[in-house]
Amino acid sequence: MSTSTKLRVPHWRLELERDTMDAQKKNTPLAHESLIKLKRLYLQSVPAGSIVFDSLVPAGRVDWGYQDHLYNTILSKDATAYPPSGAYTRRFLKFLITSLEENLAEDEELHDSILTLYSDLMSSPDIVSDATRPTFITYLLPPIQSLSREETRVVISERKSVLSADGHTGARTWEAALALGEFFIVSPLPISKPIRECRVLELGAGTAFTSILLSKLGARYVLATDGDERVCENIHGNIFLNRNGDNMSVSRLLWGPCQENSTIYTNVWDLIIGGDITYDTRDISDLVYTLKKLLKANMGEGCKAIISATVRNESTLHEFDKELSTAGLSFEAREVGEPGRRLWYYESDTAIRIYTIYSS
Structure with a gap:
């Protein structure tokens, strides 16, 4: 059985008046708040033409001190260990x-x-604009009491093109993964344990953005899996960038019966996650097979799967719904539209649906 509800959260492009109110509540200068927002956009390599700079710069009050603070907190070599590409910085x-x-x-x-x-x-003659080349994308997290100062960001080496140079789609962080990460930060979670007690398995991890995020949120253990060996190699690199080796690892996993004897199915899991892994109808049957096997094996742990899906085609998700029901899996769905994008920049307004799936 499925249910659908709307999550209404302010859009990332807040009005300047709202920034002012937030700054007043925190007794923080507006210029400081605006620089934090500008840094978020810069480190995520948001298209410069989409940034409303005039709403982030103090109108008629730009002095040397403000520019010095801007340079030292955003643009200087000491501001971040992993800056965006030179081509992006030039346009910014x-x-x-x-x-x-x-x-x-x-x-x-x-x-x-x-x-x-x-x-x-x-x-510089070496700076070229090539979307197939990897670049560092940094996603700043909101202040969270449980995080140390050094753990407030997720750094991903990714390509912003649809396909990587090798022809696979796991080289960039898709919007459904961003929405899934935001869901774990700002929403009441439909799981029986706090994240810090959960053993987490990600299916079709891609860049492993969500796995790394949950690791930073203190998950007991996180295993990021993908069916492509090259993607798994890239995940190792992203784990290194974030210094997440203590509670996180990587493994190759193919969905469906072809790898049903994998030790992954005999391990204990509290939470199964996946972002944008339902887009191909040819894979849905094998995906549901894997979900069912994992959820059935971990019923005693109260294990649930939380899957985030971009609604590109309703018929594709209808097929996913049908396969889940046929497999005897119960699920609920929450739809996150354009207003539900708050923590990071999203390139499109396409709706995203977040499933909570469990074995009844």
Whole structure:
């Protein structure tokens, strides 16, 4: 049986008035709040043309001190160990400098460090714009009491193109994975244990964004799996970037009967997760086979699967629903539309559906 509800959360592009209210509540200068938001967008390599810079820059009050703080917290070599690509930074600076110029306070000039960085990038012959090349994408987490200062971000080496140079789709973090990560941070979770007590298995992990996020949230153990060996190799690299080796590992897993004797099925799991793994109807039967086998084996642990699916085609998800019901699995679905994107930037307004699946 399925149910569908709407999750209504403010969109990532908050109005400047709301930023002001938040800053007042926290007794924090608006400029500081805006720089945090600007840093989030920059580190995620959000298309510079989509950023409303004028809403993030103090109107008519840009002085040297503000620019110095901006440079040191966002653009300098010490600001982050994994900056975006040079091609992206160059385009970001083009729009940023225009906004800074238009909002300079009286008798103020552009900061020389910002201009020097832009000039160096403009004259560099090595900077090319190639979406098939890997780049560092950093997803900043909101302040969470249980996280240390060093654990407030997830860094992923990914390609922003639809397909990697090797022809697979596991080289970028898809929006359903972002929504799934946001679900674990801001929503009451439909599981019997807190995350810190859960052994988590991710199916079709891709970049392993959600696995790494749950590891940072303190999960007892996380295993990221994918059917592609090259994707698994990339996951190892992303685990290293985030220093998550203590409670996280990687394994190759093919869905369906072809690998039914894998030791993964005999391990104990509290939570099964997956982001954007229902897009191909040819794989749905094998996916449901794997879900059923895992959930049945871990019924005593109260194990549930939480799967996030981008609603590209209703008929595809209808097939998923039908396969789940035929397999005797119960499920609920919550639909997250465009207003449900708050923590990170989402490139499209396509709806995302989050399933909670369990063996009854």
